[in-house]
Amino acid sequence: MATFDKPKVELHVHLDGAIRLETILDVAKKRGIKLEADTLQDLMQLCTVYEPATLTEFLSKFNHYMHVIAGNREAIKRVAYEFVETKAKEGVIYVEVRYSPHFLANSSVDPIPWNQKEGDLTPDEVVSLVNQGLSDGEKAFNIKVRSILCCMRHMPNWSMDVVELCKKYSSEGVVAIDLAGDESLNCVAYPGHRMAYEEAVKSGIHRTVHAGEVGPPSVVKEAVEVLKAERIGHGYHTIEDQELYKQLLEENMHFEVCPISSKLTGACNPDFTKHPVIRFKEDQANYSLNTDDPLIFNSTLDTDYMTAEKYMGFTEEEFKRININSAKSSFLPEKEKKDLLNHLFEAYGMMVNTSF
Numbered sequence: 001m002a003t004f005d006k007p008k009v010e011l012h013v014h015l016d017g018a019i020r021l022e023t024i025l026d027v028a029k030k031r032g033i034k035l036e037a038d039t040l041q042d043l044m045q046l047c048t049v050y051e052p053a054t055l056t057e058f059l060s061k062f063n064h065y066m067h068v069i070a071g072n073r074e075a076i077k078r079v080a081y082e083f084v085e086t087k088a089k090e091g092v093i094y095v096e097v098r099y100s101p102h103f104l105a106n107s108s109v110d111p112i113p114w115n116q117k118e119g120d121l122t123p124d125e126v127v128s129l130v131n132q133g134l135s136d137g138e139k140a141f142n143i144k145v146r147s148i149l150c151c152m153r154h155m156p157n158w159s160m161d162v163v164e165l166c167k168k169y170s171s172e173g174v175v176a177i178d179l180a181g182d183e184s185l186n187c188v189a190y191p192g193h194r195m196a197y198e199e200a201v202k203s204g205i206h207r208t209v210h211a212g213e214v215g216p217p218s219v220v221k222e223a224v225e226v227l228k229a230e231r232i233g234h235g236y237h238t239i240e241d242q243e244l245y246k247q248l249l250e251e252n253m254h255f256e257v258c259p260i261s262s263k264l265t266g267a268c269n270p271d272f273t274k275h276p277v278i279r280f281k282e283d284q285a286n287y288s289l290n291t292d293d294p295l296i297f298n299s300t301l302d303t304d305y306m307t308a309e310k311y312m313g314f315t316e317e318e319f320k321r322i323n324i325n326s327a328k329s330s331f332l333p334e335k336e337k338k339d340l341l342n343h344l345f346e347a348y349g350m351m352v353n354t355s356f
């Protein structure tokens with residue numbers, strides 16, 4: 001039985017970090033792509049981070065399989081659909097899933113990623129395909145799914161495209177923009193990212209930013225002050241700047257916490273009993289628990305919850321509280337947010353809060 005066997009909300013998970021190993025093998029076979037591993041076991045060995053590494057080492061894992069899925073319409077739709085099935089099985093009733101449309105394209109993207117040959121799949125069509133897969137999954141597995149499009153830290157020239165895609169596909173479930181990638185390479189957001197986030201503010205596109213995962217509190221500050229982030233991806237290192245942390249607590253900033261990820265990317269002390277989320281919990285901060293990249297961490301949402309329970313003193317009450325906060329901090333419109341909250345209140349045996 002799951003650690004917290006009740007409906008859950010997940011806000012921080014990468015679609016391309018949540019692909020099934022079986023699917024990678026199967027698509028590679030169908031497309032005639034030679035992989036460095038041809039059994040599930042070997043592929044897992046290749047793609048998984050087992051011991052605490054660095055964010056850069058972790059990000060290099062994507063090199064082993066992204067070329068299999070990228071550029072292939074059927075595979076992209078399939079991955080999105082299967083993702084929804086996985087989340088439904090984990091007891092998630094609402095999930096916001098993120099990815100970089102450029103990383104899955106092989107046309108109208110410079111440079112073409114993963115050493116692919118140029119083809120005719122644009123980032124725009126990638127978003128449309130993912131939307132179809134997610135929407136088919138929503139119907140089949142009866143959960144609600146929305147998506148977030150990622151800008152990449154090292155690719156500021158893609159960011160304006162990303163915000164335009166957010167605008168274009170807002171009626172098809174794209175709810176926000178994100179900035180992901182290697183925070184340890186460059187900490188200050190390039191003008192390309194800043195311009196994209198300014199456009200997001202102007203156009204009413206919601207904003208989250210990976211910040212303070214491995215980087216210093218100044219990256220979090222920049223995310224909030226310059227990029228106008230409404231949520232912070234990870235944000236662990238915020239607590240090293242007490243003044244900033246206090247300010248964000250007062251503003252009820254939402255932190256998207258990913259426990260297992262934070263150990264294996266080297267973002268946090270590998271001793272879970274010293275994890276910053278314990279401080280978040282003590283301060284009754286606004287945060288969620290998430291998987292981030294379950295393929296690479298060989299994890300599930302339950303293993304993240306289990307970790308929180310076993311090493312961080314989480315109780316059923318806290319799990320309920322954070323899921324309610326996650327729903328409140330989701331990027332759904334107010335009416336849908338209320339419906340989601342009511343669903344949770346009912347499932348948790350709580351009074352429906354009409355004052356919200």
Ligand SMILES: O=c1[nH]cnc2c1ncn2[C@@H]1O[C@H](CO)[C@@H](O)[C@H]1O
Nearest residue numbers: 014016098099100150180181210293
């Ligand atoms: O924990 C993380 N920190 C920063 N970037 C990440 C993390 N996990 C995945 N990605 C990056 O986001 C891209 C789009 O989904 C992934 O391809 C990966 O490069």
